[in-house]
Amino acid sequence: MYKLSRVTPFRTDNGHQLSSLHRLRALAESFERVGDHGGMTFDPTAPVLALIIEPTDEVATLRPVAVNTPGGIGAIIRGSIEAIELDGGSVLWLDESGKNLGLPTNLLATKIAHRLHAGLFPDDTINGRALIVGEAPGPHGDLVSIDVTPPTLAALSAAGVDVISG
Numbered sequence: 001m002y003k004l005s006r007v008t009p010f011r012t013d014n015g016h017q018l019s020s021l022h023r024l025r026a027l028a029e030s031f032e033r034v035g036d037h038g039g040m041t042f043d044p045t046a047p048v049l050a051l052i053i054e055p056t057d058e059v060a061t062l063r064p065v066a067v068n069t070p071g072g073i074g075a076i077i078r079g080s081i082e083a084i085e086l087d088g089g090s091v092l093w094l095d096e097s098g099k100n101l102g103l104p105t106n107l108l109a110t111k112i113a114h115r116l117h118a119g120l121f122p123d124d125t126i127n128g129r130a131l132i133v134g135e136a137p138g139p140h141g142d143l144v145s146i147d148v149t150p151p152t153l154a155a156l157s158a159a160g161v162d163v164i165s166g
Contacts, residue, residue: 042139044068049147051132055104061166067133067145076131086116088152090134098127106130115159
């Protein structure tokens with residue numbers, strides 16, 4: 001189960017916050033116009049709804065985290081970061097040196113990566129903490145992190161991964 005909250009990194013020109021669902025709809029409509037957010041300004045300090053998956057987790061917890069500030073993702077992962085794309089328009093961030101450092105295997109993140117077609121070899125694992133966020137074009141055409149996308153949440157549910165609000 002999952003629930004989108006009121007957390008949002010976008011504001012309208014008059015300062016009103018948009019709900020996550022409304023923001024995702026607005027972003028979907030503007031994907032073809034890179035950098036055009038229809039009167040919205042990007043706030044890199046605002047949190048997005050993300051899944052932080054610890055090696056001991058058995059369910060994925062959706063919670064607000066600030067990731068669009070410099071070093072934000074690295075601070076959450078606590079290591080050298082690597083991104084792999086998942087079905088549904090989201091990205092799984094992991095510690096690329098996790099295995100070499102002897103970090104514990106993250107069974108839930110590994111399951112997600114395999115079931116959402118992240119391109120891992122069949123016997124490959126993710127070790128250490130993992131983070132899943134959505135991504136979209138930013139105000140300057142660069143990619144920024146957004147809430148985990150509804151298609152990714154649906155794919156997680158279809159793959160048998162429980163997602164709860166935290």
